[in-house]
Amino acid sequence: MATPCMRVVAATLSPALLGVAACALGLGGGCSSVRAVDVPQVACDALPSWREGAAKERIVDIVARATAAGSPEFVPVEDRIAVFDQDGTLWAEQPFYVQLAFAVDRVKALRDAHPEWETEEPFASILRRDPRAVAAQGEAAVAKLMAATHGGMTVDEFRATVRAWLDDARHPETGLLYRDMVYQPMLELLAYLRTNGFRTFIVSGGGTEFVRAFAAERYGIPTEQVIGSEAKFVYDADGPRSEVRSTGEIVFLDDRVGKPIGIMRRIGRRPTMAFGNSDGDLEMLEWTVAGDGVRLAAIVHHTDKAREWAYDRDSKVGRLDRALDRAGGDGWLLIDMARDWATIYPAATARDR
Amino acid sequence: MATPCMRVVAATLSPALLGVAACALGLGGGCSSVRAVDVPQVACDALPSWREGAAKERIVDIVARATAAGSPEFVPVEDRIAVFDQDGTLWAEQPFYVQLAFAVDRVKALRDAHPEWETEEPFASILRRDPRAVAAQGEAAVAKLMAATHGGMTVDEFRATVRAWLDDARHPETGLLYRDMVYQPMLELLAYLRTNGFRTFIVSGGGTEFVRAFAAERYGIPTEQVIGSEAKFVYDADGPRSEVRSTGEIVFLDDRVGKPIGIMRRIGRRPTMAFGNSDGDLEMLEWTVAGDGVRLAAIVHHTDKAREWAYDRDSKVGRLDRALDRAGGDGWLLIDMARDWATIYPAATARDR
Incomplete structure (x- = not known):
């Protein structure tokens, strides 16, 4: 493997300009920091x-x-x-899209406010079984699930809900955070x-x-x-x-x-x-x-x-x-x-x- | 008026990074060239x-x-x-949106291929009168005009058509290029x-x-x-x-x-x-x-x-x-x-x- 990139950001470059730069993002690759364009990439391994x-x-x-x-x-x-x-x-x-896992967990979180979901599809299946049951019910069921779990909020509220969920939602097989x-x-x-x-x-x-x-x-x-x-x-x-x-x-x-x-x-x-x-x-x-x-x-x-x-x-x-x-x-x-x-x-x- | 900005781009800054910088765009203001962020703006008049x-x-x-x-x-x-x-x-x-002037000129340009437009509205009015007549016919007429003059092309072809028109289309009152x-x-x-x-x-x-x-x-x-x-x-x-x-x-x-x-x-x-x-x-x-x-x-x-x-x-x-x-x-x-x-x-x- 080639040498990973170890470059220092030039002092004259402002952080604003470095939005495009890889390593300012802390993505954890081999690069600790690269200058955006004028560093020859052959000198190190960015991948x-x-x-x-x-x-x-x-x-x-x-x-x-x-x-x-x-x-x-x-x-x-x-x-x-x-x-x-x-x-x-x-x-x-x-084994299923992360967004579906989010929707399923939202149904569980909102369960008390929606007693009708105990018998109404696709919610009833979700509350009793695994997420794959929803996909099997087809597009109309997915659309209903999405509207119930993704709608009725401001966009900022919705994103905050997703972020809070991602902070500790774990994959059922690997045990890792999604x-x-x-x-x-x-x-x-x-x-x-x-x-x-x-x-x-x-x-x-x-x-x-x-x-x-x-x-x-x-x-x-x-x-x-x-x-x-x-x-x-x-x-x-x-x-x-x-x-x-x-x-x-x-x-x-x-x-x-x-x-x-x-x-x-x-x-x-x-x-x-x-x-x-x-x-x-x-x-x-x-x-x-x-x-x-x-x-x-x-x-x-x-x-x-x-x-x-x-x-x-x-x-x-x-x-x-x-x-x-x-x-x-x-x-x-x-x-x-x-x-x-x-x-x-x-x-x-x-x-x- | 304050001094207009006259700054030189630092040699270490690549052109790629200066996409955000004002004067690389040749917009013709007081600035001939500015470094993107770290030049104190109080030193010159950017406006x-x-x-x-x-x-x-x-x-x-x-x-x-x-x-x-x-x-x-x-x-x-x-x-x-x-x-x-x-x-x-x-x-x-x-006295009317430039895009409407474009649509009107497109009708004239496509006239020979559409003999039916000589009697069909809103085209007939456009071919005989001024662009304001279309707006007076309401939204359905505008939608029909737009579909006939803006549709049926790839997006790239449409933009090329607009650019070619803008190269020499002039405002009827000022005589300036739009x-x-x-x-x-x-x-x-x-x-x-x-x-x-x-x-x-x-x-x-x-x-x-x-x-x-x-x-x-x-x-x-x-x-x-x-x-x-x-x-x-x-x-x-x-x-x-x-x-x-x-x-x-x-x-x-x-x-x-x-x-x-x-x-x-x-x-x-x-x-x-x-x-x-x-x-x-x-x-x-x-x-x-x-x-x-x-x-x-x-x-x-x-x-x-x-x-x-x-x-x-x-x-x-x-x-x-x-x-x-x-x-x-x-x-x-x-x-x-x-x-x-x-x-x-x-x-x-x-x-x-």
């Missing part, structure tokens, strides 16, 4: 949790081609956009891309406000760079207490064709790079590499039964089937978690285990 | 086109309180968001706020893609920081030619209550400052100052019949009536164009006249 091999080489090569002055494939800073799916790409999604089941190699990749002038966006099928609740703290990604499924908002005009509230009703599904559409609506241009892990990301990946110039479509392939989970074509959550077929023929990068990642979770997560 | 007076003093004072280390009203960089209406706030809107009728004091204000760590967003009732076509070049604002009314997008999956297209059908109106809702959807937090000029901005202004801590709601009041236009309560375009009533009682800043602005348009515009 220490990535094993040497084709995947890492290809990422580093594309960044070099996109950013080297005079490169025929140079991408101007304003066009350096990298988009990341969340569930299964930045953090774990098995919030610590983020992928260390992807944290390093986010920081590495920002160090090279890319703006990093999350493009999640999950709820925008759910992800915004922790995206800055976990991934160094500000609220305006989180794209997700959207609930209906209403404006509650009340003079000095005016607020925007969420009804919880889903009005935009940021999945499949919704991903390129959501990216164009929100970012307004085609990304240079897109990272996903399931068929829900297929259109985003396809559209990304359909652009001119240097582009990358990459899939995190869950192959690591020992350290995480191994699943693809037959999984109910994060199914990777059509996109896996496409990957080979279209030259998309397949990131093999077992082979390519030296570490799965951050060191702090392991200590917490 | 040379603003006359000394209460409006300028209040803006400079609020920026100082929000950014000074140790200030009780310090606003962290991640929360420094400033939002700007476009029509009538960043550029002229009389693109040059931007307000010099507001260009300086955008640059000044960015220099102080604010992220500047446009929040326009106009079409998002129309504004995105020129926002980077005119205002230094990238596509992801343009919020506006939205047309329906569709994903056109076609392998290596996959594209996002616009139908031209308006699905989100970013006006009145739509502005705080659009800001929360897109930015994800309440701005520190909001600038508008009409009743369409009332909810955005009200919601902005309803937040805790230092906030500013400001209205550009069109009082300058000699150099621009004078209008407020009775204007069909950009009516300022309810918001003008609110401004006094709620402590909003009224920017009096005739009194507060030494210059209206950039120097290059005057030379072009």
